[in-house]
Amino acid sequence: MQKENQKPSFEFMALMAALMSIVALSIDTLLPAIPNIGETINSFDPTENQKLITMIFLGLGLGQLFFGPLSDSYGRKPVVYLGMVVFAIASFICLWAPNLEWMIVGRILQGIGLSVARSIAISIIRDTYSGDLMARVMSFVTAFFILVPVVAPSIGKIILDVSNWQAIFYVQLVCTLLVGLWFWRRQPETLKPEYKIPFTRHVFIDGLKEFMRYKETVAFTLASGFITGAFLVYLSASQHIFEDLYGLKDSFPYIFAGLSISIGVSTFSNGTLVLRYGMWKLSYMALLAFCAVALLFVLLFWQTGNPSVLVLIVFLFLQFFCLGFMWGNFRSIAMQPIGHIAGIGAAINGFISTVIAIPIATFIGSYVEDEVLPLFLGLAICGLISVAIFWMAKRSRKLATAK
Numbered sequence: 001m002q003k004e005n006q007k008p009s010f011e012f013m014a015l016m017a018a019l020m021s022i023v024a025l026s027i028d029t030l031l032p033a034i035p036n037i038g039e040t041i042n043s044f045d046p047t048e049n050q051k052l053i054t055m056i057f058l059g060l061g062l063g064q065l066f067f068g069p070l071s072d073s074y075g076r077k078p079v080v081y082l083g084m085v086v087f088a089i090a091s092f093i094c095l096w097a098p099n100l101e102w103m104i105v106g107r108i109l110q111g112i113g114l115s116v117a118r119s120i121a122i123s124i125i126r127d128t129y130s131g132d133l134m135a136r137v138m139s140f141v142t143a144f145f146i147l148v149p150v151v152a153p154s155i156g157k158i159i160l161d162v163s164n165w166q167a168i169f170y171v172q173l174v175c176t177l178l179v180g181l182w183f184w185r186r187q188p189e190t191l192k193p194e195y196k197i198p199f200t201r202h203v204f205i206d207g208l209k210e211f212m213r214y215k216e217t218v219a220f221t222l223a224s225g226f227i228t229g230a231f232l233v234y235l236s237a238s239q240h241i242f243e244d245l246y247g248l249k250d251s252f253p254y255i256f257a258g259l260s261i262s263i264g265v266s267t268f269s270n271g272t273l274v275l276r277y278g279m280w281k282l283s284y285m286a287l288l289a290f291c292a293v294a295l296l297f298v299l300l301f302w303q304t305g306n307p308s309v310l311v312l313i314v315f316l317f318l319q320f321f322c323l324g325f326m327w328g329n330f331r332s333i334a335m336q337p338i339g340h341i342a343g344i345g346a347a348i349n350g351f352i353s354t355v356i357a358i359p360i361a362t363f364i365g366s367y368v369e370d371e372v373l374p375l376f377l378g379l380a381i382c383g384l385i386s387v388a389i390f391w392m393a394k395r396s397r398k399l400a401t402a403k
Contacts, residue, residue, distance in 0.1 A: 037103065056108065216333055216334065259317060
């Protein structure tokens with residue numbers, strides 16, 4: 001197992017964040033353009049157009065199953081380049097799509113290509129760090145990564161003001177090329193030859209069997225899926241909520257940015273606190289707070305209609321502040337026991353959590369038509385399920401320690 005616990009450099013964290021940020025850029029710059037794309041491809045149902053956001057996550061989950069094992073066999077860097085080529089091809093499919101169905105195909109393929117950036121960045125971090133130090137690095141990387149959702153919708157709106165929605169895809173392609181060049185020039189290969197796993201048709205099955213041996217890994221993969229699914233409802237429905245339900249089309253990018261900042265602040269705070277309190281304690285307290293905020297909203301606004309936009313923003317801000325203490329820690333806890341299969345482990349972790357998240361987001365999102373209550377009800381239910389999973393994982397860990 002590779003454990004090179006040297007002090008992380010700023011450039012390393014910035015490069016990993018940039019690699020992961022390609023994903024956020026491809027999702028969030030498109031948010032203001034969804035109505036424009038819908039007009040072009042003759043799709044006018046807001047709930048159907050949400051699939052332009054949710055379906056890219058399907059690709060993110062599927063792609064990892066292929067690229068993860070490849071990265072364990074041939075190294076991290078070649079696989080990153082392959083994923084970027086797939087992303088470029090998919091982007092042109094989106095640009096030439098004549099209808100919603102073809103646009104969704106393109107978005108799924110975009111997700112498959114982008115899955116490399118997300119999973120390989122995590123694998124590289126796991127190759128280099130372990131334990132709470134890994135969680136610290138993951139938190140700082142995620143904090144940088146959060147800066148992209150803060151500005152991405154505004155970037156998308158600016159591009160729309162001066163050009164058209166197609167220009168957004170070209171900007172995404174240019175940014176991906178620049179990050180790829182940076183990665184090629186500055187990031188060394190982290191998978192040492194002695195840790196490479198021969199690529200066979202059994203590599204995924206063998207990796208899955210090894211993955212399932214670790215209860216903590218399985219538990220926090222499931223919890224990540226429920227929490228990600230709850231957040232994905234907001235991400236896919238945010239444009240409909242603020243532009244259609246609240247009539248804030250011009251303000252939407254700034255509201256989205258402000259809420260993203262709350263995740264960034266808590267994620268950065270997690271990076272400074274995790275070495276003192278540990279990733280288990282911080283993420284558990286944040287999860288309990290996450291459930292409490294969602295349940296409070298449901299109790300206050302059950303059958304009362306939508307609250308004022310200010311009240312809505314306050315509740316969402318609190319929910320997302322809790323998320324910053326969960327995402328990185330959940331992933332770090334899940335990855336901790338499986339550093340010896342970091343590539344396939346990250347792939348399975350990402351795939352399972354995504355497979356859980358997408359149906360949740362699609363189901364709950366279908367109810368977010370005239371009210372935001374279904375959003376918070378979904379957040380509460382997903383949070384409570386995650387609390388149960390967390391509690392069982394903690395109990396299992398205590399029993400194992402006692403033995």
